[in-house]
Amino acid sequence: MSLVALAFLMALVTYPSRALPLLLVRSARFPAPLLAYLRLVGPAVLAALAAVNTVVLVETAADGRRIASFHVGVEWIAVLVCVALVAWRKNLFLGIAAAVLIVALARAGGVA
Amino acid sequence: MIDSTLSAHRRQLVVDGIGIVVSAAGFGFVYGVAAGAAGFSLVDASAMSVIVFGGAAQFAAVGYVAGGFSWLGIVLLTAFLNARHVLYSAALAPWLADRPLAERAVMAHLLTDEAFALSVTHFRRVGRADTWGYWFAAIGATFIPWNLATIAGVFVGGAIPDPSRFGLGVVFPAAMAGLAVGLATGRREIVAAVVGAVLGVAISLAWDPAIGIIAGGLGGPLVALALPGTPMRVRLP
Numbered sequence: 001m002s003l004v005a006l007a008f009l010m011a012l013v014t015y016p017s018r019a020l021p022l023l024l025v026r027s028a029r030f031p032a033p034l035l036a037y038l039r040l041v042g043p044a045v046l047a048a049l050a051a052v053n054t055v056v057l058v059e060t061a062a063d064g065r066r067i068a069s070f071h072v073g074v075e076w077i078a079v080l081v082c083v084a085l086v087a088w089r090k091n092l093f094l095g096i097a098a099a100v101l102i103v104a105l106a107r108a109g110g111v112a
Numbered sequence: 113m114i115d116s117t118l119s120a121h122r123r124q125l126v127v128d129g130i131g132i133v134v135s136a137a138g139f140g141f142v143y144g145v146a147a148g149a150a151g152f153s154l155v156d157a158s159a160m161s162v163i164v165f166g167g168a169a170q171f172a173a174v175g176y177v178a179g180g181f182s183w184l185g186i187v188l189l190t191a192f193l194n195a196r197h198v199l200y201s202a203a204l205a206p207w208l209a210d211r212p213l214a215e216r217a218v219m220a221h222l223l224t225d226e227a228f229a230l231s232v233t234h235f236r237r238v239g240r241a242d243t244w245g246y247w248f249a250a251i252g253a254t255f256i257p258w259n260l261a262t263i264a265g266v267f268v269g270g271a272i273p274d275p276s277r278f279g280l281g282v283v284f285p286a287a288m289a290g291l292a293v294g295l296a297t298g299r300r301e302i303v304a305a306v307v308g309a310v311l312g313v314a315i316s317l318a319w320d321p322a323i324g325i326i327a328g329g330l331g332g333p334l335v336a337l338a339l340p341g342t343p344m345r346v347r348l349p
Contacts, residue, residue, distance in 0.1 A: 003156035006183055007163040010173065013191035014166055019220035021202040025209045033337075040304040040333030041203040042232045043295040045196065047305035048312030048328025049225060050289035054282075056316045056324070064181050068316050078282045079289050086290040092131035099286035103279030 054079050074106040118238060125234045125245050128294070129253035132226045135287040138280040139167055140258040144265015145272065146171065150178035154266050161262040165224065165255065167284075168322075169193045193322045199329045200228035207232075207241040215243070222250035229291035236295070300336040308332030 030038075057071040081102060082095035089095075140161065147157035152174065160170045169190040176186045200223055208216055230249035235241055296302045312321075312328030 003152060003177065004159040004163075006173070006177075006186065007156075007159040009183065009187045010160070010164045010166075010169060010190040013187055014164060014169065014194040014197070015221065017191075017195050017198040018201055018223045019217060021198060021205045022208060022216045022220050022223075023213065025205040030206045035206060037333050037337060038203045038206060040300060040336050041199050041329055042229070043292050043301045043305040044308030044332025044336075045199050045325065045329030046225075046229055046288045046292035046295065047309040048325045048332070050285045050292060051309035052312045052316045052321050052324055052328075053285035053288070055313055056321055058321055060175055060179070064176065064179065064185060066320060068321055070317060075282050075285065078279075079286050082286040083289050083293055086293045090294075092128045092287065092290045092294075093134065095290045096131045096134055096283055096286045099282045100279040103282045104277070107277045107279065 050079060074103055074111060078102040118242065121234060121237045122242070122245065122248075124237065125230065125248060128230060128233070128291070129248060131287055131290065132230055132249070132253040133257045135283045136226060136254045137257040137261040138283040140261030141265040141269075142276070142280055143167065143170055143174070144262040144267075145269030146174045146265075147262070148266040148269045150174045152177070152266070154263065157262055157266045158259065161259045164190070165221065165258070166190070166194050166197075167224070167258075192320075195322065196326050196329060197223055199326065200225075203232060204228065204235075207235050208243075208246075211241070211243065219246060219250065222255055224250070224254055225288065226254045229288065229295075233291060233294045236297075299341070300339060303339060304332040304336035306332075307335040 054075050055071055057069050059067050059069070061067055078099035082099040085095040085098055086092055143161070144157055147160070147170075152160075160173065164170055164173075172189055172193060173186050176189070201220065204223070208219065211219070227246070227250035230253060231246045234245040234249065238245070292305050296305050308328035308331065310328075311331045312324045314324070315327045316324030
């Protein structure tokens with residue numbers, strides 16, 4: 001069977017998590033504590049995404065299990081340099097370019 | 113008429129968006145290469161990028177299809193990996209509650225890590241929802257580059273032995289970290305980010321990264337709100 005059908009099934013289980021809060025909320029009036037909490041979700045989840053994608057390596061075992069392990073590498077330095085550059089220059093592109101350059105140079109030099 | 117402040121914020125969004133274009137294109141290309149190598153046709157690979165539009169789940173699906181795993185397992189893993197989007201949707205809901213239902217329904221399909229990060233940063237700078245900003249973040253900076261790069265990856269991927277040596281793997285975490293810096297505007301935001309990161313890594317190692325990211329996103333704000341001091345002043349969207 002075409003993998004397009006699989007794509008539709010995957011979308012079917014993805015859409016509710018993307019849509020339910022957006023579609024169920026009918027009023028812009030939110031309690032202040034909830035707004036305060038939701039305001040902090042952004043920095044928390046983005047930092048979690050960045051950290052997990054930098055220091056956690058995920059591999060798939062032969063039986064399909066996902067195995068996570070701690071990873072130490074040049075990516076740590078690259079992401080920290082990106083953070084410092086964005087904080088200093090307020091330029092995301094510059095930070096990402098520097099991070100890519102660091103990793104590419106490290107790989108080319110056989111360091112990573 | 114667009115006031116000059118809004119124009120300035122939109123220019124900043126576009127500048128930030130260039131970084132996300134690089135991130136989406138880099139990952140879309142690597143996905144296309146992986147999909148092509150796993151035997152996906154151009155239609156299969158592109159259908160995933162258009163219909164699912166979820167990077168981590170698409171990468172996992174490529175590996176699982178290549179490994180011959182069941183569709184049921186792939187679909188369940190997809191639901192698990194993409195569950196974090198409920199946090200993005202909830203965080204954007206106060207800003208977008210007044211938009212028409214049909215518009216929010218389309219916005220939801222295009223809600224990704226990158227679209228959330230760019231648009232919530234932009235809304236906070238502007239002080240209200242700016243739907244132009246959302247569409248730019250979701251479509252201009254993410255959907256179009258991701259899909260074009262998927263096609264490019266399927267077509268030319270075979271000619272590139274190991275795209276990871278160009279450092280593309282660091283683009284996504286660097287982009288997310290950089291965008292988190294933009295949101296860390298006060299003590300509580302910084303605490304939420306640091307606790308979110310630590311919690312995310314700890315639970316990822318103990319259980320699974322998909323759970324870790326959700327736990328970090330939920331737990332970071334709770335710890336930050338529990339800090340003693342002046343209550344947060346929240347500007348209503």
